[in-house]
Amino acid sequence: MAGQIPNNPILDDQVSPGGNSKNYKSAFALLTSLFFMWGFITVVNDPLISAFKKIFDLQAFHAGLVQSAFFIAFFVISLIYFLISTSRGEDPINRLGYKKGMSFSLGVCSLGCFSFYPSALAESYPMFLASLFILASGITLLQICANPYAAIMGSKETASSRLNLAQGFNSLGTTIAPLAASLLIFKVFTNGTEPTLDAISSTYLITGSLFLVLALVVWVADMPAYTNAEKVKGGLAVLQFPQLKWGIGAIFFYVGGEVAIGSWLMPFMENVFGFEPTKAGAYLAFYWGGAMIGRLLGAVSLNTDIEDNKKYPMMAAISVVVFGVIYLITGLDLDANGAIAFVGLEFSEVVFYLLFLVLNYIAFILGKSNAARSLSIFCVVVIALLLIGVFSGESRLALWALLSIGLFNSIMWSNIFTLAIKDLGIYTSQGSSLLVMAIVGGAFIPPLQGLVSDVWGPQLSFLTPIICYAYILFYGLVGHKTQEEKHS
Template sequence: MSNTSENKGYTIPFVSLTTLFFMWGFLTCMNDVLIPHLKELFQLSYLQSMLVQFAFFGAYFIGSLLYFVISYFKGDPINKIGYKNGMLLGLIVASVGCFLFFPAARYSVYGLFLSALFIMGLGFTLLQIAANPYVSLLGKPEGASSRLNLAQAFNSLGTTIAPIIGGYLIFEFFAVNGEITAAATEVPYIIFTGIFLLLAFLLWRIKLPDFRSEESAERGLGALQFPQLKLGILAIFFYVGGEVCIGSFIINFLALPEIMGLPEAVSKNYLALYWGGAMIGRFLGSISLNQELPGGRKALLMVVTAIAVFLLIFFIVDLNFAQISTFLIFIGINLLGFFIGKAAPARTLSIFALISAGLVLFTIFSTGSTSMWTILGIGLFNSIMWSNIFTLSIHGLGKYTSQGSSLLVMAILGGALLPLVQGALADSFGIQHSFFVPVLCYLYIAFFGFYCSAKLGNVKAEQVSGGH
């Protein structure tokens, strides 16, 4: 009886937190819509336009590094001020970043846009550090994996609909005679400012359970004695970098005459497919890695879930069935990959990374719709990479687990640096050939999966999730 009432008591806090996951997923994916807009507005090179991702994801690294240093010398700040206050601070900082889009757009200063993105990224860093562990504490320990997967699914929902809503506002609603006005970024981000402040007010008013840890953080860098963590830091770096590289270039890539020649207002829908694929894969991953479901029932549930989430995405995007049906082929390949992986995180990671590398190579050496669909299909295989890499990296770390986790979060720096590398290559050799950057990323991830499969064996599938 007490367990039931306890779970009911956690419902409102959990719903509040899933809203946070949704919003930071939404705003993160808005960067992919901003890039082509700002590139055209300021007449930027591809390298210069990738400073959007450099500023945003660079904030994750700077924020995590500062947090790590403070934790080392002064103790864990979130543990001192409480998870609730940590999330409130993150929301307020993110709202300041959103508000700075107003003067950036009004005075048309690219540096102000980058500053706004950096501050918003710092706010999201605080939300990541506070919200992810808090979700795992809201209820029974054995249900932590399920709660984190559900919260991450809402993060993926945000990344899926952001290109549709954000793209409509920027490329269509605020366009006058085909020209995008300053209001295209002023008004949406003022609305986002209000939403973050409203969420902060509601979170402040909601009574949340107070969790504190009595453990002190380990001094030194003892976590780095574990080879799987050192290799995992690089794997997270390349995963985030590769995923962000692809998402950042999709709209400009689909505009190429030799690919599809699509206008931004149409290609935003295909960008939603790329991020929607990650949502499908995460739902399938949560089922595949469930050790309690019998094989036949698990397979049926995965197929039904894949179809259901595909239909959800179909109703979200502004495309007819003929325009989206090819995506079903890649969903089928994704299901096959899960079945071959047999619920082993390391093996599944290797399979998905090799498939992703192959799809990017098809994208580079083909044209037209083939090149478009192979790049969009990669979202399905990105889906479980974050959680599987994270899980394998911290496996067996014991008292160094928290330290290892913070080092992995710092590796999100890949999302800041690798798009710059691809931008420079795009300026020199064209967008299509610049996709060799994510090819190298996925090949390293495949190596990491093979290494963990050999050294760690079939680690029990404990999903450690959280949008990046």
């Protein structure tokens, strides 16, 4: 039974989970940089789709294989990890330690980025897809380590809050990435007006170097390893937990829906509104930046240690300040002389976003600091925004409704993940590998939406993710309950 399993792995240096040691605080600070980097590199795929589509003259479906190559790795690598752990009766990360596991994962990420250079020399789209697979393999292993690492570094009651905070830095990476990658690929490393393979490889050589530095920093850093030598049952014993079984599907559809929307927003803006790639990349930053705002609000909202009379004013302040940061970031561009200039959006352009920002704040209040309740409310709002985006024509309301979905996607990953691994005990890493395996949803939903886009157009294609959020709504209402909660 779940209640008979220890709740946390054993720390190799005897620092208690949830303690206030210097190691704990510094380790979490370093951990947030890892969340930032994998968020950044994942969203670089969005402008990469537009670049490859032009360079190799691809149809939308074939360009969407960028996401397929990236996210199929999550399934393959996680499946291999799961099979190893079940066949040997011990979890590799539990045995090796989370610290060494994260360092190794970052090294694989670096290798994947560096492999873009020979892919560019060969001028081969399939080789680029293989490079993305290697890169995503490292991200997969990193997520298997880092997500439960953040969740177990304290009490179970604040696990969602802690993971939302770490995911907030992940969203900082996803916010900066569309603008930074668009500038690098379409302007900085491009001599003419069109993207080049050299521009793409140069961009990934920079990120590969950053991953390598982080791998070395984590290796030498003083941070708890979280090891556990206890044996786990072979076979599918981990699937005895219903919250995990249904949670696997919820992660599949969440990642699929989020990535599909992010992937096809740029083509939507370019084809429907006539935006240039760099302008579309700046607007896209509001989608991913909204996730950062929501996750930071979620870190406060779901923290039971903060009183309500302090919590809600703090959340309002975070919304305003972080929006200001996103506005400044998205206003950066290069002028005719190649110098950085600020060209901010008109107030009339962002007024809809501000209204949805208020709606996001109200949704958190209605969630009442409950992970499952908040998840359900946010799903309902996302479905409504998708319908507005599809059926409001070529209006600014349609554009900003779709861009504002990021605000409500924000807490979904963290809430699903922590609800799914609740009370797994020694099965935590094994369960985490299955949840990370479900990220493969990002390999299936984006090309499916691309196929719909080829047939019915980019705007109607945004009906596709509604299926995803309908399932997540089910998980928030019913599927997240443990055996004990179902019988209580």
